[in-house]
Amino acid sequence: MATPCLANTAATFSVSRILGGERVLHARPRSAIDWIALVRKGIPAGAIAAVMQAVKVQQAELSQALDIPERTLIRRKKEGILNQEESGKLLRLARVVERAAEVFEDDQAALDWIKAENASLGKATPMSMLDTDLGAGAVMDTLGRIEQGVFA
Numbered sequence: 731m732a733t734p735c736l737a738n739t740a741a742t743f744s745v746s747r748i749l750g751g752e753r754v755l756h757a758r759p760r761s762a763i764d765w766i767a768l769v770r771k772g773i774p775a776g777a778i779a780a781v782m783q784a785v786k787v788q789q790a791e792l793s794q795a796l797d798i799p800e801r802t803l804i805r806r807k808k809e810g811i812l813n814q815e816e817s818g819k820l821l822r823l824a825r826v827v828e829r830a831a832e833v834f835e836d837d838q839a840a841l842d843w844i845k846a847e848n849a850s851l852g853k854a855t856p857m858s859m860l861d862t863d864l865g866a867g868a869v870m871d872t873l874g875r876i877e878q879g880v881f882a
Contacts, residue, residue, distance in 0.1 A: 743784065743831040743840065748824040749773065750780030765821065773817040775806045781820060785827060786841060787857075796823060797861035822866050826856065829870060833877045848872065 745765075752758050754776040759765045782792055793800040796819040806812050812820060830840035844856045850872045851859055859865030 743828050743837050745824045745828050748784045748827055749777040754780050769817040769821055770814055772811040773820055775810050775812055777820055778803055795857045795860050823860050826866055826869055829873050833873045
């Protein structure tokens, strides 16, 4: 597990921060129960821009990674809230990014890894696997193996 580090490359990602923090979420989820309630209610659409900024992706890339049509993302921004399924997908992405930052102990290294082809994932990028729960599970398993020093 990552240890706190004062260097500029220290991992600072957290699920809440990736999604825009309390300013965007209008909540301070601290437990799985809190996150479940927020997903069921719908994550505010401002989290879309926060994720794009944190993960350094364009809207089209985010749309593809989450398997949410880009036009739907645009519509949700106007409506102000994501539906339950979309909220769950956005949260799943944030959880994977946070976990990668923990494993690599560096936010940029985590983002680089998420966007790079990975032999353990059939040469797919971890980001491209996040459109399904099974794919996200495979990414999390791969991160666990990396953390344990098992790269194959």
